[in-house]
Amino acid sequence: MIAVTGANGQLGRLVLQALADKGATDIRALVRSPDKAQDLASATVSVVEADYNRPDTLAAALKGVDRLLFISGSEIGQRIPQHTAVIEAAKAAGVKLIAYTSILNADTSTMILAQEHKATEALLKTSGVAHVLLRNGWYLENYAGSLGAGLQFGAIAGASGDGKIAAASRQNYADAAAAVLLSDDNSTRTYELAGNDAFTIAELAAALSSATGKDIPFNNMPQDAYAGVLEQAGLPKPFAEMIADCDVAAGKGALFSTSKDLEKLIGHPTLPYGDFVRAFAA
Missing domain, CATH: 3.90.25.10 (UDP-galactose 4-epimerase, domain 1)
Known part of the structure; x- marks a missing residue:
């Protein structure tokens, strides 16, 4: 079974669709509020509660899961305890592979935003669970606001x-995650995913x-x-x-x-x- 955390988010929804398009038939969508995500349910996708802030929900949600896409939390400043809870629950549940959405150049990045990703990568390393670091670059969609402001204000x-920015579409990153989840490779590895x-x-x-x-x-x-x-x-x-x-x-x-890792995966x-x-x- 494949599980996806944050499945009701923009990236999570695209990953679920990519998995379905590639023929996956046993998918679990992990969401904070199942009542708000019932449209995700299908013959191949089950929707279950998994709240990063409530470890008891994580244990139940991950039972029987073989491969997990762990989409990083959105609450900056709270992600270390949240991510620790997910990793510990996955290990206890016997998850064979965790794929984590990190950030491009996480090990050398000077961004404040990268700090919690670095810490999560360290947690995965010490967990003993095989894991894949999906070091996602910026989404092109991140620039929709800038483009809109450009049209409105003229600059x-x-x-x-x-600085050069090697961004790609959210769909590109979703397709890469799906490819990793559906592969037979259970080895620990890192992908630098850039446009x-x-x-x-x-x-x-x-x-x-x-x-x-x-x-x-x-x-x-x-x-x-x-x-x-x-x-x-x-x-x-x-x-x-x-x-x-x-x-x-x-x-x-x-x-x-x-890096051409993203192009190779998709x-x-x-x-x-x-x-x-x-x-x-x-």
């Missing part, structure tokens, strides 16, 4: 300078300009100033500061890699950023 703001078509935010802005016929430049800002812009746009201060930190780290290469090149921008503009 895209950021703090990444000339083929890396770009700077200035190039992203140029693609939006081309797609719309408007002049939409990239406004590169100091970290504090960019965090202030995000806060003024309505983001909570801690979240705004984290995004600005990610941008600065991206400017230093944290979100870039020449069997084709990743979605080009220009295609994503044109689809957004349309």
